[in-house]
Structures are given as structure tokens and as C-alpha cells.
Amino acid sequence: MMSPSLALRNVKKSLRDYGVYFLTLTFGVCIFYIFNSLESQQIVMELTSRQAAALRTLDKMMGIFSVFISCILGFLIIYANRFLIRRRQKEFGIYMILGMGKWQISRILVLETVLVGAISLFTGLLLGVFLSQGMAMVTAKLMGAAIGRLRFVFSPAALRSTIFCFGLTFILVLIFNVGMIQRQKLIDLIYADRKNEGFKVPRLTLSVALFLLSLLCLGAAYAIMLLFGLPMANVILLAAVALGTVGTFLFFFSLSGFFLRLLRQNKGLYLKNLNMFVLRQINSKINTAYVSMTFVCLMLFLSICALSSGVGLAGALAGETRRNAPFDASLTVQAPPAGIDPARVALEKGVDLDAFAKEYLTLQYYDVGVKIPLNTGEHAVEAPIYFLKLSDYNALLSRQGLPPLVLGPEEYAISSNLPKEWPAAVRDYMAGDSGLTINGVQLRTSPARLEESPLVTSAYWAFELTGIARDQSLTAADLPVIKSALHINYPQAGEPYETLCLNALSSLELTAANGSRLNPSLETKARVLEGSNSTTTTVAYLAIYLGIIFLLASATVLSIAQLSETSDNIRRYGLLRQIGTDEKMINGALFAQILIYFGVPLFLALIHSLVGLKVGNDLIRLVGDKDIWSSGLFAAAVILLIYGGYFLATYWSSKNMLKKE
Amino acid sequence: MTVILQAKNIEKYYGNKNNLTRALAGISFDIEAGEYVGVMGASGSGKTTLLNCVSTIDTVTAGHILIGGRDITEMRAETLAAFRRKALGFIFQDFNLLDTLTAYENIALALTILKTPPGEIDRRVLEMADILGIVGILPQYPYQMSGGQKQRVAGARAMITNPTLILADEPTGALDSKSARTLLESLQRLVRERGATILMVTHDAFSASYCDRIMFIQDGKLFYQLVRGSDNRKLFFDKIIEVISLLGGDSHDVA
Ligand SMILES: Nc1ncnc2c1ncn2[C@@H]1O[C@H](COP(=O)(O)OP(=O)(O)O)[C@@H](O)[C@H]1O
Ligand SMILES: [Mg+2]
Numbered sequence: 001m002m003s004p005s006l007a008l009r010n011v012k013k014s015l016r017d018y019g020v021y022f023l024t025l026t027f028g029v030c031i032f033y034i035f036n037s038l039e040s041q042q043i044v045m046e047l048t049s050r051q052a053a054a055l056r057t058l059d060k061m062m063g064i065f066s067v068f069i070s071c072i073l074g075f076l077i078i079y080a081n082r083f084l085i086r087r088r089q090k091e092f093g094i095y096m097i098l099g100m101g102k103w104q105i106s107r108i109l110v111l112e113t114v115l116v117g118a119i120s121l122f123t124g125l126l127l128g129v130f131l132s133q134g135m136a137m138v139t140a141k142l143m144g145a146a147i148g149r150l151r152f153v154f155s156p157a158a159l160r161s162t163i164f165c166f167g168l169t170f171i172l173v174l175i176f177n178v179g180m181i182q183r184q185k186l187i188d189l190i191y192a193d194r195k196n197e198g199f200k201v202p203r204l205t206l207s208v209a210l211f212l213l214s215l216l217c218l219g220a221a222y223a224i225m226l227l228f229g230l231p232m233a234n235v236i237l238l239a240a241v242a243l244g245t246v247g248t249f250l251f252f253f254s255l256s257g258f259f260l261r262l263l264r265q266n267k268g269l270y271l272k273n274l275n276m277f278v279l280r281q282i283n284s285k286i287n288t289a290y291v292s293m294t295f296v297c298l299m300l301f302l303s304i305c306a307l308s309s310g311v312g313l314a315g316a317l318a319g320e321t322r323r324n325a326p327f328d329a330s331l332t333v334q335a336p337p338a339g340i341d342p343a344r345v346a347l348e349k350g351v352d353l354d355a356f357a358k359e360y361l362t363l364q365y366y367d368v369g370v371k372i373p374l375n376t377g378e379h380a381v382e383a384p385i386y387f388l389k390l391s392d393y394n395a396l397l398s399r400q401g402l403p404p405l406v407l408g409p410e411e412y413a414i415s416s417n418l419p420k421e422w423p424a425a426v427r428d429y430m431a432g433d434s435g436l437t438i439n440g441v442q443l444r445t446s447p448a449r450l451e452e453s454p455l456v457t458s459a460y461w462a463f464e465l466t467g468i469a470r471d472q473s474l475t476a477a478d479l480p481v482i483k484s485a486l487h488i489n490y491p492q493a494g495e496p497y498e499t500l501c502l503n504a505l506s507s508l509e510l511t512a513a514n515g516s517r518l519n520p521s522l523e524t525k526a527r528v529l530e531g532s533n534s535t536t537t538t539v540a541y542l543a544i545y546l547g548i549i550f551l552l553a554s555a556t557v558l559s560i561a562q563l564s565e566t567s568d569n570i571r572r573y574g575l576l577r578q579i580g581t582d583e584k585m586i587n588g589a590l591f592a593q594i595l596i597y598f599g600v601p602l603f604l605a606l607i608h609s610l611v612g613l614k615v616g617n618d619l620i621r622l623v624g625d626k627d628i629w630s631s632g633l634f635a636a637a638v639i640l641l642i643y644g645g646y647f648l649a650t651y652w653s654s655k656n657m658l659k660k661e
Numbered sequence: 662m663t664v665i666l667q668a669k670n671i672e673k674y675y676g677n678k679n680n681l682t683r684a685l686a687g688i689s690f691d692i693e694a695g696e697y698v699g700v701m702g703a704s705g706s707g708k709t710t711l712l713n714c715v716s717t718i719d720t721v722t723a724g725h726i727l728i729g730g731r732d733i734t735e736m737r738a739e740t741l742a743a744f745r746r747k748a749l750g751f752i753f754q755d756f757n758l759l760d761t762l763t764a765y766e767n768i769a770l771a772l773t774i775l776k777t778p779p780g781e782i783d784r785r786v787l788e789m790a791d792i793l794g795i796v797g798i799l800p801q802y803p804y805q806m807s808g809g810q811k812q813r814v815a816g817a818r819a820m821i822t823n824p825t826l827i828l829a830d831e832p833t834g835a836l837d838s839k840s841a842r843t844l845l846e847s848l849q850r851l852v853r854e855r856g857a858t859i860l861m862v863t864h865d866a867f868s869a870s871y872c873d874r875i876m877f878i879q880d881g882k883l884f885y886q887l888v889r890g891s892d893n894r895k896l897f898f899d900k901i902i903e904v905i906s907l908l909g910g911d912s913h914d915v916a
Contacts, residue, residue: 267779267780267782267783268779270779271769271772271773271779271782272773272776272779273773273774273776274770274773274774275773276762276766276769276770276773277759277761277762277770280759280761280762280766281761283761284760284761572759572760572761575757575759576759576770576774577742578718578745578751578757579745579746579751579770579771579774579818580742580743580744580745580746580747580749580774581742581746581774582739582742582743582746582774583739583742585774
């Protein structure tokens, strides 16, 4: 039979028509594979058993989530397919006139669907496997795992579930297509492009009024968000979301009419080239397009927010790792007044520290009985300040590979690694420092700089400050020791030392000078990272995953809407050509039209996002003090790639459609 | 009088080796500036093909067509588009107005694609609308106009660029007789007052009777020519009917 070659020829011929369909499939498959291949990425990481468990949980979460995602992708693929089929109804009608039976046509269609499906599945998987290599590095960094030997990451499980999900979607598409052909009547197929819908023009005054109303709604929504910030009461949040949605809807509903009026005032612009035509084009379709525009704008907004927050969260996390876990293990104990040396106690009790410690360091914190007032404007506290000896502090710095601190005899330094706005409050205090007295000696903060190196491995922020003074200032007096800390670094990162250390130190009994039992707290780097990181990594990945899917969805919907419109527009563009319009001018008009359709929702979504991210930023900063804005850059790159890709594909497809007629 | 259009032995073949249709079988004729020429003939005789070749929408298989002294059969695609928008005006049977644009904008479009200064456009559109009696409907959209009004808007769009030649394919085909009369009178005014040159394919003797000269086409060949001379329209109409009955066609409709 001729149908296999005919199918191949059809696909080749309409490769540009298939462009958007193909993009959606390929991107969908690629993203789906990447996020389902997390577990197999561990072969390039050196994970503790707990980290491995966390990665499994993450993988499972993604798996569950992927069911939802595959529904969205399936819907998009069927939507894009429906457009393709509708566009080719006339072609099928001609096959029928030529005497081809419905089953024969169905066979061609099935072959085409399978062909395009197979090509995009293959391309998407190839892209996915390639990108998942880089993804493994990122995952390792976020999970706080060491990167081991570089190896090729491939996940048969992800491959299977990708093929399963998309195979299922293809079968649905096939059933849909065949069903459509079987139901068709020849007469409908042949006159498929003869339908001419009525055409209405919105009243200009109404447009202007609605446009102003939409601005009012959006302004109110923005004001609420900025004024109250997150978290806010549900009712208020709901009101803001409702206002924002209604405002967006009205904005697109009235936009073209408003701009038409504005631009028509400017004859020089309006009567230039095909401007008038483009504007009227948009004006004529906006009646039906505003719903999809609103949808696309809101989806884009969600996508930008999800992407930036996801990446922001991941970035904050990566920064945090360094900040909160300077040592492989830290044991701290409050033991006033004389303090305690945990290392000495451990050795006395027969613990072999050298078995798991390459090096260890004991620090004593002296209580000088001073509290420092801090004011962030929002919060005011009296933070206690405990002192470290300069020699101890410098030992600590040198362990982290940092240069030593130098202090004069009447100087002290303040160290703090509190998050967010607190360092500024400490600096404020230092700027107006009136000095403090230790044992009758007046000390002043000397380096105006705030010491920010982390002092201890801990999952929590301690709301206290640490002072550093020369050894004599502290030892000369008989100052009470409020806290002792033992910091340990393993010979190398990994499971065996972690287990040894936990076994030896978690059961270590410490007693105070007065004989009472003390309550030491033991934290290891691995635990700190796992505790916060696996949940945050999950949230971050989910956000990025969702963000990309939203982006795909909005771009696909917009693109398909545009392409369907172009097929309606073939007559109009043909007429322009008949009266002798320059090909360049026609392409320019088409480009402008599609650019406006893609650009305007993006523009409004960006403005929404500025507000959304400003609010979200405050939320992210609760986790870490990394700014969300820098991650906006990443979001922008992803959007440029995907959204821009769809824009170009739409333009080329449209141009091709116009050329063919 | 200067010759505006010169067709030299043009031929047009459709189809492939096995199935060849000779739509034009070597036609030659001249059209002078300010002439209003009609083309008549039975259905399938090659009228539309002739018009399409002259209008550069289609290409001839053999022969030459000179418009304003330039051979359009030897122009390249880009030059043709430029030539089309500068030298030619079109009126189609089904109006071919852009449904998204108002009458004013449809007319102005022909000027904006020529990059005419915007200040000039307004004046010229109003002037042309005045001649064709459509000033009142300028702000309306095509769906708000009658067929005759649409066709006069199309006429205005074709005329506004002061083209060397206006080509019309059965412009009255979709009109009732009253609208047809108004349109034909408008076209006649364009010829008389603005010195326009029109080549019009028509299917009825009544429309043809407004022309200065009729070319009858049969099987892709020029079969007969009828010149009005000093006859009034009624007399010319009778002569046309005579030729049509000679051709053996229905007296009312030959297309
Ligand atoms: N695109 C085409 N392909 C093949 N044959 C055509 C085409 N256009 C016209 N013809 C043939 O050329 C001849 C002249 O057609 P046409 O110029 O449309 O006649 P008219 O307009 O006088 O009715 C007819 O026999 C017609 O079948
Ligand atoms: Mg014809």
C-alpha cells in the first residue's frame, strides 16, 4: 500500500505545521524523564543511608506528582493534535473524493501520529538523558551530598514510566483521531474552511471604561499584596487574588479597543504600513482571545513565581549549607559556671576520638554579663553576648581556611551569623557602640566589620551574639564559662565516620561541677543538611517542575490559538498579497501580530510577578537570606527558551501556512 | 492616444503532459489610455485566465504583456508585487474587502502599503469616496454595507492609487440590478473624470453596454470586437445582444 510513504511524506510536508505539537511533546517527554530519574542519579553521589532514603522519598514524591503532570501534558497534546486535525480536514476530504475509504485515511493518520510520536519521544528522551547528567550535580549539591565518580546517569525506571505515560497519551490521541475520521461526513470535510463567523467590534467607550476599571482592580490587588505581605489572612488573600484575576480578565477584554482608540488619534502611526491592519486583526480576535489570554497570563505568572521561588529556594539552600555546617560534627553543652571540656571527658571515658576525628577543637564561651540591644525596626531584643578567646577563634578560622583576626588590647569583635535583617541591626549597634567593660577594662569594637563566619554546626539559628577578645582580657578575670563546644572534622566525608561519631558521642554522659547531669546537643553536618534539605529540595523541585509545566501549557495554548487564527486569516493575507503588498510587509504584520499576542500576556504576567516575587521574597528570606531576584534570572532564561521557542515556532508555522495557499 | 496595455500573442496552458488545457490560444490586443474595455465570452472561454495573466496573479506560457511599456512577463516576483501595487487596481466579483477594516481603512490600505504620507491619505480617501458616492458609509464595516456599496468601496480602493490600469472580474456578478447600475455609472465617471483605464470581464450585456469596446472571446481566442463609437448605450446594448445570439448563447447570460 502507499499509505506508509504517504504518511511519511505528509509529516515531512507539514513539519512546520507539526512544529508546536512536536515542541510540546518533546519538551514534555524531556521534563517528565528528568524529574522521574532522580533516584538513579545517586550513582554519581556519595550518599549516607539517610541521604539515600531522602532521595528515594524525593523520587517517590516526583512519581506521585508526575501522575498529575502527565494529565496536564496529555491534555495539551490532545489539544494540539485537535488543532492539527481540524486544519487538515479539507485534505482528508480530498482523499475521500479520490475514493479512499475512511479506514484507509485512518491508517494514514495512525501512521502519522505514531511517526511524530516516536520521533518526539526519542528526541525528548535523548534531551532528557543528556540534561539529567547536569541535574544530578545540582541534586547532589542541594542534598549536601559529595559528588563521587563521574558516571553516565541513566534511569530505566524513568524511561519505562515516560514511555508508559506518553504511550497512553498517544493511544488516546489515536482513538480521538480515528473516531473523528469515522464520524466525518464528506460534505463537512470539503467545506471545512468555508465557515465564516460573524464579526463584532466592541464599543470604544465601553472598552476605555473597562480598561480603566481593570487598572483599578489590578492596582487594588497589588496594593493589598504589598501592604499586607505574606502570610496574610485568607479572606484578604482571596480578595487580592479575585481582584487580580478580574483585573487581568478585564485588561485583555478591553485592551485592544482602548489601544485602537489611542493609536487612531496618531494618524502618522495608524496609517503607516500595515499597522492599521495588524491592530484591527487583534481587535477582531480579542473578543474570542481574551479568555485564553487571561489564562495564559495567569499561568505565566504562576510559572514565573514557581520557577523563581523554586530556584531561589534551591539557591538559599546551597548557601545555607556552608553557613550552618562548618564542621562535620559539633557537640555543645551549657555548663556554667566552670565549663567543661567534652573532649577531655570523652577521652577519660575511653572514647577513641582519633577513630573518627581527623581534628577536633574545644571552645569555651565566657559570660561577661552583658546584653546588647538590637533593633531591626520590626523587632527589638536584648541579645546576650558570650565571649571567645581570640586564639580559639583564630583556630576556628584556620580550620575553615580563613585568615586570622587581629585585635588590639582594648578591642573586641562581634560575630554573628543571624539571617536576614539582623546583621544590619548588629552593625547599627556597632556604629553607635559605647564600649563594654570586662573586668574593669573598657573594650571597644575594633574592626568595624562584623564577623560572619559560622561557629558551630547546627540546624537552628541561635539568637545570641559572640564576642571575641584577646585571651588575657578573658583569662585574667575569673569569668564564668557558660557554654562549651567540641568541633570535629572527619578524615573524610562518609558513612562510617558518621556512624562512629554518633555512636561514641550521642551516649556520652557529661556532668556539671555540682554533679548534675548535663544535656549536650550533638549535630552533624549530614543531619543538618538532610533535615532541612530534603524537604526544601522536594519543594524546590516541585516548584520548578510545576513552573516549567505551566510555562509549556501557556505557550502551547497561545500558540495553538494563534495558529488556528492564522488559518482563518489566510484569506485576509491572501488579499493583501493580491493588491500587491510587499512580502516583507506581510511577514512584518504577521510577526507583529504574533509578537503582540505572545508579548502582552507575558508583559502583564511580568508585572504581576514583580509584585508576587516581592511578597514571595520576604517568605523565602525566612528560610535563608538569599535573594529571590537573582533566581529570577534563571526563570527568565527558562522562559526565554521555552516561550521564545514557541513564539518562533508559531511564527514560522503561520508564515508557512500563508505561503502554501 | 497612448497604448497602456499591449498583449502580444499570449498563450496559457494548464495541466501536465497527459492532460493539457489550452486556456488562452494566442490572443493579441491593445488598450489605450482612458479606454473602458469589456471582455465577454462563454463560461470556460478563458476570460478569467486572461485577466489573471494581465493582473500578474498568474503567468503566461508564451507571449508578452506590456503594461505602460514594461513587459510584465519578464519581471521577477518582488518587482511584480511592487508593480501590482503601483500600476494596477483590482475589483473582484466577491468584493474582497477586509472584514476587519472599515470602508475608510480598506480604501486607505491601498495607500499605506505604498508608504504614502499619512497626511495625504485622508484627503485622497475623501476625494475618491465623493466621486463614488460612499462618503456616508466610510466609518462602516463591510458586514454593515450592501453589496453595491462594498463593490464601490472596492472600486475606490482600486482607483485611489491612480493606477495605470484597473482590472475588474465580473464586478456586478454579485449585485442586484440597481446596485449594478450605480456601480457601473461610478466606474464610467472614473473613466470620464479621472481618465482611468478599465479592463472589465462581465457576464451580462447590460454591464457591457457601459464600455467603449467589447472583446468577445471563444476557446481562448479573440473572436470578435465591438466598438461603441458614437452609439448611445441603448443602441450599443442591442448590438451586444445581437453578437451574443450570433454566438448562440443565452441572450441574458453568456458566462
Ligand atoms: N487552474 C486551472 N487549472 C486547470 N485548468 C484551468 C485552471 N483555470 C482555468 N482552467 C481551464 O481553462 C479554461 C478557461 O477557464 P477560465 O479562464 O476560468 O474561463 P472563464 O473565466 O471564461 O469562465 C477552462 O477550460 C478551465 O477549465
Ligand atoms: Mg471566470
